[in-house]
Amino acid sequence: MDNLIRIPETQATHADGDDLEEALVPLEHLRHFREDALPDDIPEAFREVVHPRPRPWRQQRWVLFLSLFSLGVLAFGFGVGLNLVPQRLNPTGAAASSARPANATGGNNEQPGAASPAADTLLGHLAYAEAPADSLKAITEDGSLKLRAAAADKFLAMQADARAAGVELVPLSAYRSLQDQEHLFFDVKAARGQNPTERAEVSAPPGHSEHHTGYAIDIGDGAQPDTNLQFSFADTAAFQWLQENAAYYSFELSFPKDNPQGVAYEPWHWRFVGDRDSLETFYKAHQLRQAAATNPQ
Structure with missing residues (x-):
């Protein structure tokens, strides 16, 4: 038994083709196993490889474009609003001045001699x-x-x-x-x-x-x-x-x-x-x- 070693079932097969949970293998037979197949290693086929998911750059570009476009529309509308408000309040300087009473002291009565x-x-x-x-x-x-x-x-x-x-x-x-x-x-x-x-x-x-x-x-x-x-x-x-x-x-x-x-x-x-x-x-x-x-x- 000193010249034998136990190997996992994934690396040993019964002579009848049935898998065994473990098998005894002579030491000299170890040369037939790859170095990377030792029990401490994980077979390459069974490793879980995580591949990064590609980012949807095209979708992000569209979102960015729409956001910038919306901001531009809002800014333009705000600027137009600022220009229109004074005109609504006072369409023409002449109209505003004509609405004022001629007598700055108040009322409609003229001072004598005015x-x-x-x-x-x-x-x-x-x-x-x-x-x-x-x-x-x-x-x-x-x-x-x-x-x-x-x-x-x-x-x-x-x-x-x-x-x-x-x-x-x-x-x-x-x-x-x-x-x-x-x-x-x-x-x-x-x-x-x-x-x-x-x-x-x-x-x-x-x-x-x-x-x-x-x-x-x-x-x-x-x-x-x-x-x-x-x-x-x-x-x-x-x-x-x-x-x-x-x-x-x-x-x-x-x-x-x-x-x-x-x-x-x-x-x-x-x-x-x-x-x-x-x-x-x-x-x-x-x-x-x-x-x-x-x-x-």
């Missing part, structure tokens, strides 16, 4: 309403010249300070009614043989004069009356004093050189812009005129 909401112009002059009679205050001893109360007080203070500085500011014209303006425009035009365009360069048509508002005043130099309502007034001490000091009393030159209205230079014509109503009266009129020129009907 410009026409349509900002209509005639021969380069803006439209203005007449000041109420009870809002006027005299600035001369005889009461012939009047301004709105706030403007009158400031002018009288300015006149007194100028007098203290040796300059005599003389009021030549202040508030004018429509009737007064009709005379100045039509009667003087006829007397001078002027056409409407020529007359409008130095005098506004009725309903379009700043003097209607009770805030405008024509000023002369008491020391040089010959310069009254003349371009030469710009060379007087009164004009120089006004240029340096009028703003302290809330007066400004209405028609400087090269003014946008195209009205002739009038160094004697000044207007008060020292309270809310006066400021809105003149500056709203100019803004409406500019808007009408930019967006003609």
Whole structure:
């Protein structure tokens, strides 16, 4: 028995062809067995080989493509939506501005002396309403010249300070009614043989004069009356004093050189812009005129 070895049944066969669970084999017969058939080894035919399953790359590519395409569609739709929302809220800037009330102070009531909401112009002059009679205050001893109360007080203070500085500011014209303006425009035009365009360069048509508002005043130099309502007034001490000091009393030159209205230079014509109503009266009129020129009907 020392020269025998037991082998598994898978490596031994009975002489009759029946498989045995184990058999005794002489040692010398071991040379007939392969080295890899020893009991410690697993026959190659019985090894379980795991082959990796191929990944479905084509299917993954389709999924990736569809995902990217969907994201692109969503991004495009979002961008279009952002562009459309402002247009829905405000289709045109002009429409939005036209929806706003002309009176920025609220409500539909116009302030006395305010410009026409349509900002209509005639021969380069803006439209203005007449000041109420009870809002006027005299600035001369005889009461012939009047301004709105706030403007009158400031002018009288300015006149007194100028007098203290040796300059005599003389009021030549202040508030004018429509009737007064009709005379100045039509009667003087006829007397001078002027056409409407020529007359409008130095005098506004009725309903379009700043003097209607009770805030405008024509000023002369008491020391040089010959310069009254003349371009030469710009060379007087009164004009120089006004240029340096009028703003302290809330007066400004209405028609400087090269003014946008195209009205002739009038160094004697000044207007008060020292309270809310006066400021809105003149500056709203100019803004409406500019808007009408930019967006003609």
